[in-house]
Amino acid sequence: MYRYETHMHTCQGSACGASTGAEHVRFYKERGYQGIFITDHFFGGNTAAPRTGKWKDRIDHYCSGFEDAWNEGQRIGLDVFFGIEQNFQGDEYLIYGVDKQYLLDHPEIERWTRKETYENIRAAGGCMIQAHPFRMRGYLNAIRVCDLFADGIEVANAGNTPAQDAYAAQYCKARGIYTIAGSDNHKSHEGSVLYGVGLERPIDSADEWVQHILQKKPHTLLVPEDRFDGEPAVEPLIPSYWMNAQEEFVELPMDWLK
Numbered sequence: 001m002y003r004y005e006t007h008m009h010t011c012q013g014s015a016c017g018a019s020t021g022a023e024h025v026r027f028y029k030e031r032g033y034q035g036i037f038i039t040d041h042f043f044g045g046n047t048a049a050p051r052t053g054k055w056k057d058r059i060d061h062y063c064s065g066f067e068d069a070w071n072e073g074q075r076i077g078l079d080v081f082f083g084i085e086q087n088f089q090g091d092e093y094l095i096y097g098v099d100k101q102y103l104l105d106h107p108e109i110e111r112w113t114r115k116e117t118y119e120n121i122r123a124a125g126g127c128m129i130q131a132h133p134f135r136m137r138g139y140l141n142a143i144r145v146c147d148l149f150a151d152g153i154e155v156a157n158a159g160n161t162p163a164q165d166a167y168a169a170q171y172c173k174a175r176g177i178y179t180i181a182g183s184d185n186h187k188s189h190e191g192s193v194l195y196g197v198g199l200e201r202p203i204d205s206a207d208e209w210v211q212h213i214l215q216k217k218p219h220t221l222l223v224p225e226d227r228f229d230g231e232p233a234v235e236p237l238i239p240s241y242w243m244n245a246q247e248e249f250v251e252l253p254m255d256w257l258k
Helices: 021-030 055-076 100-105 107-111 114-123 162-175 206-214
Strands: 002-005 035-038 079-087 092-096 127-131 143-145 153-157 179-182 197-199 240-243 249-251
Touching: 021 035, 021 055, 035 055, 055 079, 055 100, 079 206, 092 114, 092 206, 114 127, 127 206, 153 162, 162 179
Parallel strands: 002 035, 035 079, 127 153, 143 240, 153 179
Antiparallel strands: 002 197, 079 092, 092 127, 240 249
């Protein structure tokens, strides 16, 4: 089985990151991973890039963590792929299958809605996964689920509690939604808890990962065996909404919750 990290942040690209791209690469190589996706916070979220200035300068800064990781991966033999994490109203999305040149060519991405982002990313040959949709933290005033404009959901996130991931697991099972897992790793150190996916064969590009998702191919979720065994109700949901086809948030139906 080939192990891949699908969700992580560098200190160069994300304001909340604590490890450089190169530090992450060495850490994951030592722990037997085949590859990683660098998914730094984009301009709607907690980016380390400037909020203003020339677009090229902002993108150069944003991509510096990925480039650092890629260079180190080439040196020591770890596959490093480009990704993005975009934020809207606390709901965040992992984007795969586009690259730095795509960002340089599309400064309007900063103003796209969820639907526009999804449609444009798909048109470019990429895909989009909603990250940790049932996360509950002090900086979030609501849960906003938007699976209509995503190709799947990150059902397990090492930064969540088991109860929060249990909510996601029940929701995805009831709705038949494709799932992945990721660490959301900000700092690689001895205490790091690593998630991800296990594939039967290695991938050579982010495009292969996109096709894996779009074709709903099976993989192993690299999570503790009991990750989804928790009782969701131990953490009562904060106000929860679902986005419909008209891009309106309505109250999240609870018929899926056991």
